[in-house]
Each structure stands twice: as C-alpha cells, then as structure tokens.
Amino acid sequence: MASNWTIGGASVRGAAHVRAGKGNEDAVAWHPGAGTGARVVGAVADGHGARAHFRSGTGSRLAVEQAVARLVRHLDDPDADEVGSALAGDILRGWRRAVDADVAARPYSGEEAGFLTGPRLGPYGATLLTFAAEEDVITILQIGDGDLMLGYPDGRVVRALRSDAGLVGEETYSLCQEDAETRFKVTSLWRGEDADWPDFALLATDGVAKSYRDDAVFADAVARLRDFAREDWPGLLSNLPGWLEELSGQGSGDDATLCIALRNPSQT
Numbered sequence: 586m587a588s589n590w591t592i593g594g595a596s597v598r599g600a601a602h603v604r605a606g607k608g609n610e611d612a613v614a615w616h617p618g619a620g621t622g623a624r625v626v627g628a629v630a631d632g633h634g635a636r637a638h639f640r641s642g643t644g645s646r647l648a649v650e651q652a653v654a655r656l657v658r659h660l661d662d663p664d665a666d667e668v669g670s671a672l673a674g675d676i677l678r679g680w681r682r683a684v685d686a687d688v689a690a691r692p693y694s695g696e697e698a699g700f701l702t703g704p705r706l707g708p709y710g711a712t713l714l715t716f717a718a719e720e721d722v723i724t725i726l727q728i729g730d731g732d733l734m735l736g737y738p739d740g741r742v743v744r745a746l747r748s749d750a751g752l753v754g755e756e757t758y759s760l761c762q763e764d765a766e767t768r769f770k771v772t773s774l775w776r777g778e779d780a781d782w783p784d785f786a787l788l789a790t791d792g793v794a795k796s797y798r799d800d801a802v803f804a805d806a807v808a809r810l811r812d813f814a815r816e817d818w819p820g821l822l823s824n825l826p827g828w829l830e831e832l833s834g835q836g837s838g839d840d841a842t843l844c845i846a847l848r849n850p851s852q853t
Contacts, residue, residue: 631791650683657717672771673728716844785814
C-alpha cells in the first residue's frame with residue numbers, strides 16, 4: 586500500500602530583520618498544495634541578504650518554486666532514472682531562467698546597479714534544500730547551508746546529509762555561483778524489505794539550528810516536533826509561525842523557515 590504523506594510548513598521574518606526593517610529573505614513551498622498525498626515534495630531556501638544580494642528574497646522564492654515544480658515533474662515521469670547531477674542541473678537551469686526573466690521584467694535601478702559585484706546572478710543569491718518522498722524512494726538535494734533531518738518509527742532522528750567541508754564561519758555555497766551545479770549534494774534512499782523507513786522529515790533554513798546551543802539540542806527539538814506532528818498535525822501547523830518567531834527572537838535573530846513531512850503511522 587502506498588504511503589500517505591502529509592506536508593506543510595511556515596516561514597517567518599527574523600527578529601533582527603524586524604528591528605532593521607528588512608523583509609523575510611527565506612522561502613518555503615510544497616506539493617500537493619492541499620498537504621496530503623502518496624507523494625510529496627517540499628523545499629526551503631535562504632536568501633543571503635547582504636548588500637550584494639539585494640534581491641535574494643526573490644531568489645529564494647524562485648528557488649523553491651523551481652525545485653518543487655521540477656521534482657514533481659521528475660516523480661510524474663515513469664521513465665525517470667536515478668537523480669544524480671541531472672536533476673540538480675535541471676533545477677539550477679530553471680532557477681537561472683526565472684532570475685533572468687525577473688531581471689528583464691524589473692531592470693536594476695541606478696542605485697541597485699551600484700551594488701553589482703561578483704557573479705552575474707549574485708543579487709538573487711540563495712541556498713536551497715529540497716526533498717521528495719514517494720512509496721519506495723526519498724530524494725534529497727541541497728546547495729548551501731540548512732538542515733534536513735529524518736525521523737524513524739523507533740524515535741531516532743538523523744541528519745540526512747553531511748555538512749559542507751572547507752568553509753569558514755558564515756560561508757556557504759549558493760545558487761548564484763558560476764559552478765553551482767558542482768556544489769549540490771544529492772542522495773536517494775531506497776526502501777528495502779527489511780530496512781527502516783523514515784516516517785518524518787524536517788527541512789530547515791540555517792536560522793533554525795543556529796538558535797540552539799549545539800546539534801544535540803537541535804536534534805532533541807526535532808524529535809519533539811516529530812512527536813507533536815504525530816499527535817496533533819493541525820495544532821503543529823497552527824502553532825508553527827508563532828513558535829518560529831519566538832525561536833528567532835530568543836536565538837539567532839535570523840529568518841526561520843521549516844517544511845515538515847509526516848508519513849501516516851498506519852502506512853508501513
């Protein structure tokens with residue numbers, strides 16, 4: 586029997602952005618829009634926000650839109666092969682075309698042009714983390730920072746991908762880089778007859794994990810969210826924006842965004 590997944594999320598402006606009068610530069614999207622299906626796709630993105638990335642909020646919105654659309658198309662293709670770099674390249678090309686269309690529709694002002702430095706698409710720079718789940722396969726792609734945590738029926742919560750190596754401090758890879766396609770991390774999980782299969786996934790922009798003291802405390806919070814999701818999914822979605830605002834205010838001050846997917850406990 587096909588797994589029945591439920592998906593949803595929220596994105597809030599960080600406390601520091603509120604104080605500075607800046608907008609929310611994160612974005613989140615998911616499919617199906619109604620939130621339930623045998624196959625679900627979710628994505629979060631984080632615009633860089635520095636002066637050189639003055640349209641990064643738009644960049645993150647375009648990123649989640651393109652990622653979800655292309656992953657849905659991938660799931661709908663019965664002849665689709667393993668994901669690999671081909672899907673990452675497809676998402677990146679879609680994002681670049683969408684950015685170019687936005688620039689054509691909204692040419693840079695004289696003031697904005699004065700901030701143009703670095704890569705051609707630098708003003709729209711953003712990270713991206715995306716997830717697709719169907720009955721027997723989970724597909725994950727990421728460029729830049731952020732966290733994707735998987736939960737299992739035995740209560741374990743694990744990080745799905747390793748952190749990028751060789752970066753210092755707040756450095757991160759970005760969709761706006763010329764070599765962005767080579768910076769994607771891509772993995773697929775295949776369900777075996779005897780293998781444990783995740784029943785929960787959480788995608789978070791980096792402002793969420795940075796609000797906790799360390800990875801262990803963050804993982805414990807994710808485990809509690811999994812329990813909450815299983816007990817009261819509507820209540821979780823209702824409380825999520827307020828909880829994220831409080832978390833940002835007491836923690837990183839950054840924009841905070843989550844996308845959460847839960848597999849129906851009756852589906853094994």
